[in-house]
Amino acid sequence: MNEEQRSHLLHSSSLFSPPEGVKLSYGTAGFRADASILRSTVYRVGILAALRSFKTQSVVGLMITASHNKVSDNGVKIVDPGGGMLSQEWEPFADQLAIAQTPEALLSLITEFVEKEKIPFDGVLSLVLLGRDTRPSGASLLEAAVEGINSIFGAIALDLGILTTPQLHWMVRARNKGMPATELAYFEQISSSFRCLVDLIPNETERNKTDNTVVVDGADGVGGEKLEVLKSMLTGLVIEVRNTGKGGGLLNDGVGADYVQKEKVAPRGFGSNDVGIRCASLDGDADRLVYFTVPTNSSSKIDLVDGDKILSLFAVFIKEQLSILTKEVKENTNNNSQARLGVVQTAYANGSSTDYLKQLGLEVIFTPTGVKHLHEKAAQFDIGIYFEANGHGTILFSESWLSWLEARNNELSLVSEGSEQQKAALRLLSVSNLINQAVGDALSCLLLVEAILQHKGWSIQKWNELYQDLPSRQLKVKVVDRTAVTTTNAETIAVSPPGIQEAIDAETAKYPKGRCFIRPSGTEDVIRVYAEASTQEAADSLADSVAKIVDRFLGFGSSNQ
Numbered sequence: 197m198n199e200e201q202r203s204h205l206l207h208s209s210s211l212f213s214p215p216e217g218v219k220l221s222y223g224t225a226g227f228r229a230d231a232s233i234l235r236s237t238v239y240r241v242g243i244l245a246a247l248r249s250f251k252t253q254s255v256v257g258l259m260i261t262a263s264h265n266k267v268s269d270n271g272v273k274i275v276d277p278g279g280g281m282l283s284q285e286w287e288p289f290a291d292q293l294a295i296a297q298t299p300e301a302l303l304s305l306i307t308e309f310v311e312k313e314k315i316p317f318d319g320v321l322s323l324v325l326l327g328r329d330t331r332p333s334g335a336s337l338l339e340a341a342v343e344g345i346n347s348i349f350g351a352i353a354l355d356l357g358i359l360t361t362p363q364l365h366w367m368v369r370a371r372n373k374g375m376p377a378t379e380l381a382y383f384e385q386i387s388s389s390f391r392c393l394v395d396l397i398p399n400e401t402e403r404n405k406t407d408n409t410v411v412v413d414g415a416d417g418v419g420g421e422k423l424e425v426l427k428s429m430l431t432g433l434v435i436e437v438r439n440t441g442k443g444g445g446l447l448n449d450g451v452g453a454d455y456v457q458k459e460k461v462a463p464r465g466f467g468s469n470d471v472g473i474r475c476a477s478l479d480g481d482a483d484r485l486v487y488f489t490v491p492t493n494s495s496s497k498i499d500l501v502d503g504d505k506i507l508s509l510f511a512v513f514i515k516e517q518l519s520i521l522t523k524e525v526k527e528n529t530n531n532n533s534q535a536r537l538g539v540v541q542t543a544y545a546n547g548s549s550t551d552y553l554k555q556l557g558l559e560v561i562f563t564p565t566g567v568k569h570l571h572e573k574a575a576q577f578d579i580g581i582y583f584e585a586n587g588h589g590t591i592l593f594s595e596s597w598l599s600w601l602e603a604r605n606n607e608l609s610l611v612s613e614g615s616e617q618q619k620a621a622l623r624l625l626s627v628s629n630l631i632n633q634a635v636g637d638a639l640s641c642l643l644l645v646e647a648i649l650q651h652k653g654w655s656i657q658k659w660n661e662l663y664q665d666l667p668s669r670q671l672k673v674k675v676v677d678r679t680a681v682t683t684t685n686a687e688t689i690a691v692s693p694p695g696i697q698e699a700i701d702a703e704t705a706k707y708p709k710g711r712c713f714i715r716p717s718g719t720e721d722v723i724r725v726y727a728e729a730s731t732q733e734a735a736d737s738l739a740d741s742v743a744k745i746v747d748r749f750l751g752f753g754s755s756n757q
């Protein structure tokens with residue numbers, strides 16, 4: 197870096213001092229905190245994004261959101277060129293940047309890093325696409341990000357305004373593939389592939405049996421707003437959006453997928469008038485989706501249809517279409533077409549869902565929490581389906597398998613246009629266009645769920661009966677230092693503090709079908725406890741006892757203080 201660049205950086209960073217006494221880290225979803233302390237962090241992530249773009253010689257993204265967290269929080273994360281999360285190798289550098297106390301310290305970190313990573317600056321591209329959710333703090337944080345990007349000579353910031361997180365991921369990926377990357381292109385792609393799937397519904401399906409109306413809770417955030425636009429482009433589906441953010445409701449306040457999934461109650465605006473109706477809920481940045489029904493008008497409790505069940509529905513459909521397609525291939529050619537279909541879950545997946553998926557004959561793999569881990573594993577299959585129980589997930593198709601599928605479809609359209617096999621090929625191609633290949637996307641998942649339910653002629657109740665969830669309970673425990681807990685085996689076993697896993701095991705053994713694990717949250721300053729057992733009372737009691745164990749080992753009254 198030349199002298200001019202160095203002094204520009206020193207000056208620019210002197211306007212963004214880090215908050216005192218706060219140590220933020222680039223967790224499962226980037227940096228997140230109370231919005232009032234985030235300006236310097238966001239500025240620095242702007243610098244990081246510009247460097248990432250120079251390094252990869254590609255377009256990257258920067259998203260300002262705190263997803264399902266409360267409206268006064270905000271956050272920032274980088275989207276890598278492929279549309280996925282920032283490479284994990286760069287996360288430690290993000291942490292160091294965020295805590296550098298002075299402009300000089302910041303400059304020396306950057307200089308060192310640029311040399312170590314051999315980041316090229318001369319005459320090459322650096323473009324960062326920026327998006328933000330509807331939080332009021334978003335506009336000023338976005339300015340800080342732009343300042344950060346502009347502090348690196350040659351880097352260009354392009355503000356795309358208010359977007360869902362998955363839209364930004366999609367646009368970064370599309371742009372790097374040389375495809376149209378506008379919001380309109382996004383809406384057109386997902387609405388037209390939905391239409392293809394609906395057009396391919398078998399005639400024998402009693403279409404009228406499925407109600408084609410779904411009522412969606414928009415969490416009073418960006419998802420509700422975007423769904424209003426998308427719904428006008430759809431045929432064959434009626435979407436009623438509530439909690440759009442326009443009616444004065446507060447973002448994520450008693451609404452949204454996280455609330456619905458964790459509390460298992462109906463969001464604001466849903467109740468006794470909705471008994472039996474198919475309802476869905478998005479989170480604050482529309483990268484999570486859950487479904488639910490209100491079973492009776494006597495309580496606010498709901499029947500939750502979570503991410504595990506969305507995964508199962510997708511798996512059933514994909515497996516079915518693959519078997520139609522490859523049956524033909526096996527009979528007529530030697531083509532090595534057998535797609536490797538795999539499923540990726542985390543320890544939060546309901547035990548019944550895993551049993552069900554294994555019964556279907558699928559390969560099920562577990563990873564630690566956080567999309568980046570799931571995504572990476574799913575990408576190793578020809579078709580990899582991943583979901584977190586909370587409703588974040590997608591289906592990834594490998595490039596090589598998609599090329600095979602396209603060729604096969606062309607072949608079939610010549611020799612047996614309109615055959616069952618060709619329809620299966622077309623359906624799989626449509627799924628690959630509909631479903632976001634970059635990241636979990638509530639809007640595209642909603643359309644895929646709706647298309648599959650129509651295809652199968654299933655009600656939400658029928659779908660929910662694929663298997664019955666084991667009762668579960670999740671709790672959070674505040675501790676002195678959550679980093680004292682380290683885990684292994686996809687987070688199912690606590691390695692430290694010593695003795696805690698033995699205590700958890702002893703407690704779990706008391707409960708039939710008991711399963712319990714703890715882990716430090718990557719987005720909140722808490723230890724999470726998850727328990728499953730044969731009855732709700734037992735799951736509650738197991739979670740409670742283990743929360744007490746956590747408190748005994750690590751709480752404010754413990755000797756670790």
Ligand SMILES: CC(=O)N[C@H]1[C@@H](OP(=O)(O)O)O[C@H](CO)[C@@H](O)[C@@H]1O
Nearest residue numbers: 224225566567584586717718719720
């Ligand atoms: C139990 C749970 O729901 N954890 C969530 C939550 O992470 P934590 O690391 O548990 O705070 O937020 C992540 C980002 O949205 C999401 O990927 C993850 O699944």
Ligand SMILES: [Mg+2]
Nearest residue numbers: 263479481483
């Ligand atoms: Mg989210």
